[in-house]
Amino acid sequence: MRNHLRTFVLLAALTALFVGVGYLIAGPSGMAIAFLMAVTLNAISYWNADKIVLRMYGATEVDESHPDRLIANFAADVHELSDRAGLPRPRVYLINSEQPNAFATGRDPEHAAVAANLGLLRMLDRREIRGVMAHELAHVKNRDTLTMTVTATIAGAISALANFAFFFGGNDRDRPGGVIGTIALAILAPIAAALVQMAISRHREYGADAGGAEISGDPQALASALQKIEAYARGGMINHQAERNPATSHMFIINPLSGQGADNLFSTHPATRNRVAALMKLAEGGGAAVSGPRRAGTAVPVTPAARGPWS
Template identity: 50%
Template sequence: MSNTLKTGALLGLLTGLLVLIGGYFGGSQGMSIAFVMAFLMNFGAYWFSDRIVLAMYRAQPVSEAEAPELHRIVQGLTMRAHMPMPRLYIIPTDALNAFATGRDPEHAAVAATQGIVRVLNEEELEGVLAHELAHVRNRDTLISTIAATLAGVIMMLARMAMWMPYFGGGGSRDNEDRGGGAIGFLFLALLAPIAATLIQLAISRSREFQADETGAGLTHKPYALAAALQKLEVGANRLPLEASPATSHLFIVNPIRGNALFKLFSTHPPIEERIARLQALVV
């Protein structure tokens, strides 16, 4: 199954999980309310997510005069990919990372940290920027935003479910008569957010592999992106970027560090596997 089909199936699972939760709370009316919540949050994310995330990391727009190398590399890549030129930003930090955002190629932005521009050589920087443009080209920025929004709605409903038993709330009377009320609350409060997180992670990880491959195909230098990923991983361990878990999936390497259990729930696939796949593309 292709990554696109997998992503569609996983988004369907997230939506289905949301419908089940809405149905448990209020039957068909609850389903409608859940859909309305998801629609409103996705509407806001669609139109404003790029501005929000750029502001979160204090990203500053840079002109061609201010960042000539960055502009030259991206201009060359967009011409090769037949894409519009995105807005370019610099994040004022020595941490090594980059991300892309925007609802479509015509409204895209690519942001790189000061550290990544300074540390990477030209081929490595080109590989990173090609990876980010691949996310834009593949509509990953929009898909990731929708997945994060749906998962956020599910987690919000799960938090509500944790408190409802104390206020006499619950599922339908039939469910409670069958003893299903307690089981339903347990699912909502504990299992639903875990399921939503795992689905979101699966979407994010599959898109990272695809962006690596697309970016490497754009530059014809998979070894350069592999070398860049190695440097970025080492840099992220030495100087992690202060990032929100809600936006960590946007970055080329996970800015949040943790133990082995944390890596299991990371928004990114293991860096060793990404490098191995890129090295396999070298002919």
């Protein structure tokens, strides 16, 4: 309940920022237009959250009947994990990107979808992939998916509106704040939107890590997967779709953008080392019973490793 209240307050802050940007661009009439736009964007996001993001990334739906055994097993595992979590089976998608990563979307568990990059299937072993998808299913179970998509939509709109004000309204001295106000708006509004977006995202990742460990019964597999994904993502493997749509970066299990720093104010995700430490504590404390094919003794070092066989 506390997390839901915090999220509501942060989303309200994003909406208020959007309306405030409208006021600075065109006064009271701009504020009214921005408010109507915010309501419209929220409605569109609610009903089409999954379609918007999946289309943005060119995702293709897959299932157990896929001719590639790797992909068919991936879809089967997602469905088995969703059954274990007591969730409706989500639609399963594959994205043609070599960077290993994944996200979940949809307005509620009954309309959820999970997506993985092709690189995730090629570079992680089966236990690790199950750990990642259990994390995404935890987002679905916690009803994070709608919040994250709405956040991405509004944050992107704020940046677009601020850029519009800068490039097309910088010489209008009659607008509230004048030229200096317009320049400040173009710089500060996207930063403020990003900070709210980060605040919403980061505290949800720890919850999804813990929930994913519970669903998969294998916290060490998720810890190992996070280390590998981080190593590949920071090793020069660019996610071009994410670079073109940075407002969606918080939806992924690891920040897909190049140049992410450590656990600081400007990071959309908690530091991977902190997430791994929390998962290893969970494993050591018996917080999740390991029911995978085998239990690893330690997390995999932060270096890319060959994908293990799928059985």
